[in-house]
Amino acid sequence: MPAARMISVVVADDQSSMRSLIRHGLSQIGFTDIREAPDGDSALKALVTRPAHLVLSDLNMPILDGLGLLKTVRETESLKKMAFIMLTGSGDRETVQRAIQLGVNNYVVKPFTVANLKERIEAVLGRLQ
Amino acid sequence: MSSPRHAGASGAAERRIHVVQGEYHVTGEDGVMLTTILGSCVAACLHDPVAQVGGINHFLLPDGDAGANGSRGLQYGVHAMELLVNGILQRGGRKERMEAKLFGGARLAMNLPDIGRRNAEFASDFLRREGISHRGGSLGGGGARRIQYWPRTGRARQATMVEAGRELALKEIRVVAPPVDMGAVELF
Numbered sequence: 467m468p469a470a471r472m473i474s475v476v477v478a479d480d481q482s483s484m485r486s487l488i489r490h491g492l493s494q495i496g497f498t499d500i501r502e503a504p505d506g507d508s509a510l511k512a513l514v515t516r517p518a519h520l521v522l523s524d525l526n527m528p529i530l531d532g533l534g535l536l537k538t539v540r541e542t543e544s545l546k547k548m549a550f551i552m553l554t555g556s557g558d559r560e561t562v563q564r565a566i567q568l569g570v571n572n573y574v575v576k577p578f579t580v581a582n583l584k585e586r587i588e589a590v591l592g593r594l595q
Numbered sequence: 596m597s598s599p600r601h602a603g604a605s606g607a608a609e610r611r612i613h614v615v616q617g618e619y620h621v622t623g624e625d626g627v628m629l630t631t632i633l634g635s636c637v638a639a640c641l642h643d644p645v646a647q648v649g650g651i652n653h654f655l656l657p658d659g660d661a662g663a664n665g666s667r668g669l670q671y672g673v674h675a676m677e678l679l680v681n682g683i684l685q686r687g688g689r690k691e692r693m694e695a696k697l698f699g700g701a702r703l704a705m706n707l708p709d710i711g712r713r714n715a716e717f718a719s720d721f722l723r724r725e726g727i728s729h730r731g732g733s734l735g736g737g738g739a740r741r742i743q744y745w746p747r748t749g750r751a752r753q754a755t756m757v758e759a760g761r762e763l764a765l766k767e768i769r770v771v772a773p774p775v776d777m778g779a780v781e782l783f
Contacts, residue, residue, distance in 0.1 A: 480690075481673070481676075481677055481680065481725060482724050482725060483673050483676065483677075483720075483721050483724050483725065484673055484677055486724075487658075487673050526681045526684065526685070528690075555678065555681070576674050576677070577671065577673075577674035
């Protein structure tokens with residue numbers, strides 16, 4: 467049973483309000499090592515500098531979007547085993563299919579609760595303590 | 596949402612789309628007017644003057660129960676704003692060009708928590724945090740409002756709903772705007 471505080475997370479979302487909300491939710495679950503990125507490219511740079519155990523990424527972002535980030539992560543030897551959860555809208559079914567093809571581990575449909583988020587993370591990483 | 600056609604000021608058919616609570620609508624279509632009716636809810640009217648695309652949302656609460664076992668709707672306001680912003684981005688808009696007007700956030704009952712103020716504060720704070728230009732609107736007060744918004748131009752019109760006996764009468768008021776370069780914004 468992994469301890470949330472031992473898991474490093476990178477949150478990629480172009481809206482700072484959403485990043486803050488996700489950070490708040492992750493903190494409530496018990497995560498402490500949380501980094502934020504405003505786009506896929508910044509997230510990638512953060513991951514290359516210091517890999518994370520988990521990436522939570524929005525789909526629609528400037529410069530490099532969520533699918534582009536996922537594809538690059540899966541193609542990069544040092545990052546490809548990282549857990550990757552996509553944050554999607556309810557109307558993004560085709561994009562979710564594409565994300566599954568690219569190797570996404572799970573996805574969370576917005577708006578979501580902290581309980582939803584925890585459930586999706588635990589489905590990937592195992593029950594958290 | 597409904598979309599009856601009415602004659603606009605120019606005589607051309609104008610399509611009205613009513614945006615209800617919890618919904619949003621984005622369009623770059625000419626001859627479309629978006630409407631909504633607000634109490635303590637807030638509607639953000641967002642527009643990119645270059646891409647000539649815009650839209651409005653209508654949210655009930657700034658946020659939900661953020662507890663670990665919270666009910667659905669953790670981020671009503673954030674989610675509503677994100678959908679609106681993304682909808683405009685997907686139609687060629689750019690965030691740095693967006694102009695916003697905020698309406699609603701009234702306190703309809705003094706014996707209940709002031710959700711309207713929280714909604715208004717959330718929406719204003721959201722624009723500040725996201726770097727979106729706040730070009731005016733009308734927040735607070737004690738009455739309901741009807742909003743009309745033309746998303747291609749960013750023109751907005753507000754009517755307050757005042758009680759006259761048992762009937763609600765519409766009263767047009769001027770939209771309060773900050774003392775900045777208003778560009779093409781029309782005031783009523």
